[in-house]
Amino acid sequence: MKCQYCEKPATFHITELTEPSGPKVMHLCEEHARSFLQKEASSPVASVAGALAKQLQLGQTKKEIEELDQKECPVCGISFFEFRSSGRLGCPYDYTFFENDLIPLLNNIHDSTEHVGKRPRRLAASADSQARMIQLRREMEEAVDLEDYERASEIRDELKRMEEELNKPATQKPATQDTDQDDENASNADSSEGEEQS
Amino acid sequence: MNPITDFESLAKNSGEWLRGTGPESDIVISSRIRLARNLADFPFIRRCSQDDRDNIERNVRARMDAMADWKDIRYIDIEELSEVDRQFLVERQLISREIADAEGSRAVAIDPGEQYSVMINEEDHLRIQVMQSGLDLKTAWARIDALDDQLEGAILYAFHEKYGYLTACPTNVGTGLRCSVMLHLPALVITRQIEKVFRSMQRINVTVRGLYGEGSQYSGDFYQVSNQVTLGHSEQALLALVGEEVVPQIIQYERKARAFLVEQNEQDLHDDVSRALGILNTAKKISSEETMHYLSKVRMGVNLGLISDVLVPTINKLFIHTQPAHLQKLHGRVLGSSDRNVQRASYLQRHLHGEMGDGDLN
Numbered sequence: 001m002k003c004q005y006c007e008k009p010a011t012f013h014i015t016e017l018t019e020p021s022g023p024k025v026m027h028l029c030e031e032h033a034r035s036f037l038q039k040e041a042s043s044p045v046a047s048v049a050g051a052l053a054k055q056l057q058l059g060q061t062k063k064e065i066e067e068l069d070q071k072e073c074p075v076c077g078i079s080f081f082e083f084r085s086s087g088r089l090g091c092p093y094d095y096t097f098f099e100n101d102l103i104p105l106l107n108n109i110h111d112s113t114e115h116v117g118k119r120p121r122r123l124a125a126s127a128d129s130q131a132r133m134i135q136l137r138r139e140m141e142e143a144v145d146l147e148d149y150e151r152a153s154e155i156r157d158e159l160k161r162m163e164e165e166l167n168k169p170a171t172q173k174p175a176t177q178d179t180d181q182d183d184e185n186a187s188n189a190d191s192s193e194g195e196e197q198s
Numbered sequence: 199m200n201p202i203t204d205f206e207s208l209a210k211n212s213g214e215w216l217r218g219t220g221p222e223s224d225i226v227i228s229s230r231i232r233l234a235r236n237l238a239d240f241p242f243i244r245r246c247s248q249d250d251r252d253n254i255e256r257n258v259r260a261r262m263d264a265m266a267d268w269k270d271i272r273y274i275d276i277e278e279l280s281e282v283d284r285q286f287l288v289e290r291q292l293i294s295r296e297i298a299d300a301e302g303s304r305a306v307a308i309d310p311g312e313q314y315s316v317m318i319n320e321e322d323h324l325r326i327q328v329m330q331s332g333l334d335l336k337t338a339w340a341r342i343d344a345l346d347d348q349l350e351g352a353i354l355y356a357f358h359e360k361y362g363y364l365t366a367c368p369t370n371v372g373t374g375l376r377c378s379v380m381l382h383l384p385a386l387v388i389t390r391q392i393e394k395v396f397r398s399m400q401r402i403n404v405t406v407r408g409l410y411g412e413g414s415q416y417s418g419d420f421y422q423v424s425n426q427v428t429l430g431h432s433e434q435a436l437l438a439l440v441g442e443e444v445v446p447q448i449i450q451y452e453r454k455a456r457a458f459l460v461e462q463n464e465q466d467l468h469d470d471v472s473r474a475l476g477i478l479n480t481a482k483k484i485s486s487e488e489t490m491h492y493l494s495k496v497r498m499g500v501n502l503g504l505i506s507d508v509l510v511p512t513i514n515k516l517f518i519h520t521q522p523a524h525l526q527k528l529h530g531r532v533l534g535s536s537d538r539n540v541q542r543a544s545y546l547q548r549h550l551h552g553e554m555g556d557g558d559l560n
Contacts, residue, residue: 076245088321090245091240092356092364095371102368107362109369112430115362117373118343120350125238130356133239144323164240166354 003029093131209527213312218511224501227380229377234374235324236356242366261352285523335441339452372429384419385455471499
């Protein structure tokens with residue numbers, strides 16, 4: 001296949017995600033692909049598209065890409081194809097489920113794969129419990145639709161229990177392994193900073 | 199509360215960020231920080247059902263209502279607003295174009311000083327924003343960090359030990375932080391150096407956009423500089439990159455370009471900015487674009503001491519108040535484009551002739 005801008009062979013096949021009419025596939029030679037990706041680098045959706053295009057071109061066969069496209073998150077049901085067509089993920093669990101495929105993408109966008117900033121003061125819900133809560137919520141909606149209110153209220157109670165459990169202040173953060181003494185200090189700091197709000 | 203009446207009172211005032219004060223306010227209009235946050239127990243917006251969206255809005259609202267320091271907040275249900283009212287909030291930078299144009303239940307919470315706004319059901323469940331006049335990302339950060347802490351006490355955020363705050367788009371993951379500084383750079387535009395400045399920016403992880411951010415045209419010599427990456431750097435490092443490295447450098451370039459213009463031919467420059475003021479003072483019909491163009495020149499003229507009888511806060515206000523939705527709210531009815539041009543000219547003259555007091559904006 002030839003590049004759509006010149007006679008050279010098209011070695012880059014880029015899915016453009018910023019068109020309002022939907023995804024548009026571009027077939028470009030290396031030179032045109034490079035100038036296209038540089039030009040588009042300022043828009044966040046385009047940078048996802050650009051990073052994905054680079055990632056998918058490097059080291060993945062067509063068959064592997066097709067297989068990856070069909071992969072679906074068990075929690076929100078989004079397929080990898082849908083993600084790369086929209087530039088948007090479907091739920092927090094996608095970061096765990098598509099982790100291997102997202103790491104090169106994060107590296108391309110941020111040049112990093114590790115958060116080093118602010119963290120919630122209380123224990124963050126694990127990826128599994130975040131997934132579980134989203135699934136329960138969906139089951140609850142289905143139960144309401146089926147007018148099975150008993151089941152819906154059971155699920156509501158379970159969700160409430162999980163949330164209360166997670167709403168407790170952090171007792172132990174895996175990264176810091178706080179002692180009990182540190183925890184007391186942390187909760188004191190919480191309340192004193194709370195008073196300083198404007 | 200009737201949202202329309204409410205908007206009309208809002209239209210008569212200006213947000214804190216337009217005060218025209220704060221560090222470097224001759225060149226820096228405002229500093230803004232936004233945080234993208236999601237609830238841990240809901241899918242991201244794209245996969246939310248209508249029930250999910252309603253639940254998120256109700257949940258967040260109930261929890262914010264319970265926050266002691268957030269009593270005077272007003273909630274605006276964006277779904278129920280007219281097109282003009284949505285546009286009005288976009289012009290005021292209280293909501294994004296994306297949430298204005300979206301469908302389904304979505305809301306914004308605004309404090310009376312218009313420093314804070316919390317968008318609910320934008321691309322992420324929560325987009326928390328703080329605005330500050332002048333170059334002052336540190337104060338903006340202190341405020342948004344405190345508000346985020348309060349919200350975090352009431353809402354379980356989607357967070358990953360390794361990837362940080364989880365967001366719908368991987369371009370926001372980690373800190374979820376975008377800090378943006380709005381700059382007025384007329385001299386760099388006149389001296390044709392602006393492209394060169396932008397090209398150098400692309401190499402250092404910042405992006406430059408027009409007045410209303412992503413996807414908008416640059417207008418009136420206003421440019422917004424923001425951090426591009428959100429993962430792998432602390433919030434403080436991102437603020438320092440934009441607020442202490444990049445922006446001061448651009449300010450220096452703009453000052454040099456202004457000094458160059460004055461040195462080269464002060465008379466020509468004086469003539470140019472005075473003519474701009476003359477047109478704003480006398481035109482009977484004027485488009486929004488033309489207004490931006492001439493107000494930008496006048497603003498520079500005031501900052502260089504070439505125009506003395508107009509105040510910077512007045513000009514800042516005029517930039518916002520002469521835009522289509524604001525004019526219509528101030529006028530109290532829907533106006534066609536031609537009517538707006540007439541009203542805009544009259545509005546400009548009432549303010550620039552000094553007939554209106556500072557708080558008297560109608």
